[in-house]
Amino acid sequence: xxxxxxxxxxxxxxxxxxxxxxxxxxxxxxxxxxxxxxxxxxxxxxxxxxxxxxxxxxxxxxxxxxxxxxxxxxxxxxxxxxxxxxxxxxxxxxxxxxxxxxxxxxxxxxxxxxxxxxxxxxxxxxxxxxxxxxxxxxxxxxxxxxxxxxxxxxxxxxxxxxxxxxxxxxxxxxxxxxxxxxxxxxxxxxxxxxxxxxxxxxxxxxxxxxxxxxxxxxxxxxxxxxxxxxxxxxxxxxxxxxxxxxxxxxxxxxxxxxxxxxxxxxxxxxxxxxxxxxxxxxxxxx
Amino acid sequence: xxxxxxxxxxxxxxxxxxxxxxxxxxxxxxxxxxxxxxxxxxxxxxxxxxxxxxxxxxxxxxxxxxxxxxxxxxxxxxxxxxxxxxxxxxxxxxxxxxxxxxxxxxxxxxxxxxxxxxxxxxxxxxxxxxxxxxxxxxxxxxxxxxxxxxxxxxxxxxxxxxxxxxxxxxxxxxxxxxxxxxxxxxxxxxxxxxxxxxxxxxxxxxxxxxxxxxxxxxxxxxxxxxxxxxxxxxxxxxxxxxxxxxxxxxxxxxxxxxxxxxxxxxxxxxxxxxxxxxxxxxxxxxxxxxxxxxxxxxxxxxxxxxxxxxxxxxxxxxxxxxxxxxxxxxxxxxxxxxxxxxxxxxxxxxxxxxxxxxxxxxxxxxxxxxxxxxxxxxxxxxxxxxxxxxxxxxxxxxxxxxxxx
Numbered sequence: 001x002x003x004x005x006x007x008x009x010x011x012x013x014x015x016x017x018x019x020x021x022x023x024x025x026x027x028x029x030x031x032x033x034x035x036x037x038x039x040x041x042x043x044x045x046x047x048x049x050x051x052x053x054x055x056x057x058x059x060x061x062x063x064x065x066x067x068x069x070x071x072x073x074x075x076x077x078x079x080x081x082x083x084x085x086x087x088x089x090x091x092x093x094x095x096x097x098x099x100x101x102x103x104x105x106x107x108x109x110x111x112x113x114x115x116x117x118x119x120x121x122x123x124x125x126x127x128x129x130x131x132x133x134x135x136x137x138x139x140x141x142x143x144x145x146x147x148x149x150x151x152x153x154x155x156x157x158x159x160x161x162x163x164x165x166x167x168x169x170x171x172x173x174x175x176x177x178x179x180x181x182x183x184x185x186x187x188x189x190x191x192x193x194x195x196x197x198x199x200x201x202x203x204x205x206x207x208x209x210x211x212x213x214x215x216x217x218x219x220x221x222x223x224x225x226x227x228x229x230x231x232x233x234x235x236x237x238x239x240x241x242x243x244x245x246x247x248x249x250x251x252x253x254x255x256x257x258x259x260x261x262x263x264x265x266x267x268x269x270x271x272x273x274x275x276x277x278x279x280x281x282x283x284x285x286x
Numbered sequence: 287x288x289x290x291x292x293x294x295x296x297x298x299x300x301x302x303x304x305x306x307x308x309x310x311x312x313x314x315x316x317x318x319x320x321x322x323x324x325x326x327x328x329x330x331x332x333x334x335x336x337x338x339x340x341x342x343x344x345x346x347x348x349x350x351x352x353x354x355x356x357x358x359x360x361x362x363x364x365x366x367x368x369x370x371x372x373x374x375x376x377x378x379x380x381x382x383x384x385x386x387x388x389x390x391x392x393x394x395x396x397x398x399x400x401x402x403x404x405x406x407x408x409x410x411x412x413x414x415x416x417x418x419x420x421x422x423x424x425x426x427x428x429x430x431x432x433x434x435x436x437x438x439x440x441x442x443x444x445x446x447x448x449x450x451x452x453x454x455x456x457x458x459x460x461x462x463x464x465x466x467x468x469x470x471x472x473x474x475x476x477x478x479x480x481x482x483x484x485x486x487x488x489x490x491x492x493x494x495x496x497x498x499x500x501x502x503x504x505x506x507x508x509x510x511x512x513x514x515x516x517x518x519x520x521x522x523x524x525x526x527x528x529x530x531x532x533x534x535x536x537x538x539x540x541x542x543x544x545x546x547x548x549x550x551x552x553x554x555x556x557x558x559x560x561x562x563x564x565x566x567x568x569x570x571x572x573x574x575x576x577x578x579x580x581x582x583x584x585x586x587x588x589x590x591x592x593x594x595x596x597x598x599x600x601x602x603x604x605x606x607x608x609x610x611x612x613x614x615x616x617x618x619x620x621x622x623x624x625x626x627x628x629x630x631x632x633x634x635x636x637x638x639x640x641x642x643x644x645x646x647x648x649x650x651x652x653x654x655x656x657x658x659x660x661x662x663x664x665x666x667x668x669x670x671x672x673x674x675x676x677x678x679x680x681x682x683x684x685x686x687x688x689x690x691x
Binding site: 037052053054055115119120121122138140142143144145228229231232233234235245248249250251252 | 355356359380384469470471472473523524525526527528533536537540542654656657660661664667668670671672673682685686689
């Protein structure tokens with residue numbers, strides 16, 4: 001008994017820091033969500049107001065598209081890149097480092113550069129398309145309602161697939177050689193090796209990485225905010241940006257907190273369901 | 287998981303983090319936040335002030351305009367604010383309503399020397415919450431060469447809405463756009479450029495007392511139609527929805543745009559980057575039989591409620607409010623009429639900007655103005671995207687704004 005309480009004493013500083021950095025802000029956000037800016041209790045008024053805002057459903061739908069579109073392609077592209085980088089070929093080290101570049105570039109730098117590259121009038125992408133006559137007129141990538149969100153998703157895929165590739169590559173390299181040998185003796189082709197040896201072996205990695213990607217996509221701000229600020233006409237507004245705008249542009253901290261609380265709950269459910277279904281299956285498979 | 291908490295903790299974290307960085311200031315020290323474009327002139331004034339007041343030390347801290355409103359707001363709410371801050375006129379009312387700054391009536395001298403609209407801006411409940419030192423309005427900057435090429439007289443630019451559209455239409459040829467409006471970037475860009483047209487037509491976004499929605503009145507719809515038709519009719523570049531004021535200036539410098547709205551601060555960078563352009567300035571066109579209008583912009587000085595040394599801060603602001611100081615500190619025009627006589631305001635290219643000043647009006651002071659203007663701006667973007675016609679988009683904006691009043 002005595003030893004145990006001494007132990008608690010030793011972890012106390014760490015717990016205090018954690019409490020200050022995590023528990024306090026979360027609790028404070030909860031408190032903000034049910035008060036007005038004078039600190040008076042107002043019940044669910046903030047929740048009702050922010051849910052009634054025209055932008056809220058739009059942002060929610062956009063968030064679904066954003067998360068789903070980003071994750072699917074990030075994972076597929078990342079796994080393919082990892083399999084490629086796992087092969088033996090000349091210059092592999094260089095290709096491996098080059099692949100990492102999008103992930104290493106600071107988000108705000110990448111976003112601003114893309115914004116310029118995509119500009120209708122003086123963007124290099126339209127220049128490259130119009131100069132050889134591939135398209136007759138410059139494309140308004142960021143001004144056309146149907147292209148702007150896909151373009152944002154594409155930039156996010158470009159930014160994050162190297163992360164998936166590196167993590168999966170690390171998993172691939174830990175696969176013992178006997179498995180490949182056994183497969184080859186049974187006459188497996190390359191794609192059968194991929195399907196029956198590589199993917200099952202890196203499955204836990206892919207599941208963990210996907211979880212991280214979901215969380216990052218759910219609280220993403222940089223790329224979209226730097227390029228479009230959620231516009232035009234909320235076509236690229238996702239919930240985290242709506243929270244940011246409500247708090248720091250409109251100065252409605254209480255409504256922003258209410259939206260945060262709801263978004264937090266949704267995110268928790270998504271993550272919980274994901275872990276329960278996929279992660280437990282992975283355990284059985286092993 | 288930590289990442290996940292971060293989303294929810296965004297607000298709390300910022301506030302608590304900043305509270306930890308509270309500064310220590312001793313008596314007689316005044317910390318002054320001023321934007322980077324003011325730095326050289328601010329240092330000059332600080333030196334002058336300290337020579338006369340050796341017992342007060344001014345600590346100059348240079349801010350950048352990008353993200354400034356958020357930075358100031360967090361400082362004001364954290365309890366660790368500086369003593370004097372340079373803020374845009376439009377922000378002052380929000381601070382006053384939330385009790386974040388102190389009234390400054392006792393500091394103001396020569397009330398009648400100030401442009402009245404500038405004082406109106408920073409007044410709330412009959413008290414003065416900031417000392418305006420800089421004012422400006424937009425006008426239309428045009429390329430005289432393009433006017434000549436379109437067969438028009440560059441010294442006699444169009445005056446009315448109809449004349450202006452005709453001129454812009456005539457200049458839209460050979461890959462050039464006659465007149466660029468904004469439809470992207472920060473909300474303020476488009477408010478500054480479109481709201482004056484609504485005022486001229488007798489409309490607005492909300493009424494001056496903030497009780498009535500005007501955004502879908504026939505007058506406002508007429509003005510919004512006038513504004514957005516520049517894109518619909520191909521006069522404004524196809525990139526309009528991603529252009530803010532800076533992008534329009536770049537397009538003007540690249541000689542792909544012949545006219546655009548801006549303030550006098552753009553003139554120098556145009557001259558530097560493309561000396562070939564013969565720059566002209568005209569008043570913003572007005573409807574037949576009505577006056578022109580513009581939003582009065584500019585900067586004021588405020589003293590936060592949490593300032594460590596408010597008395598010294600007020601002494602310093604009183605010094606900055608003198609006509610001589612204002613003539614030095616402002617990047618555009620001073621808020622005091624008598625300061626306008628200084629040599630630097632006599633450049634002929636400034637003439638039209640100066641003539642626009644009396645037509646400058648403050649934007650309505652409403653606690654939810656940012657959300658109101660966002661709702662209006664979303665409507666403008668829906669029109670520019672081609673999603674909705676003007677009346678539908680403004681009716682939608684009106685519904686949103688109604689809920690905010």
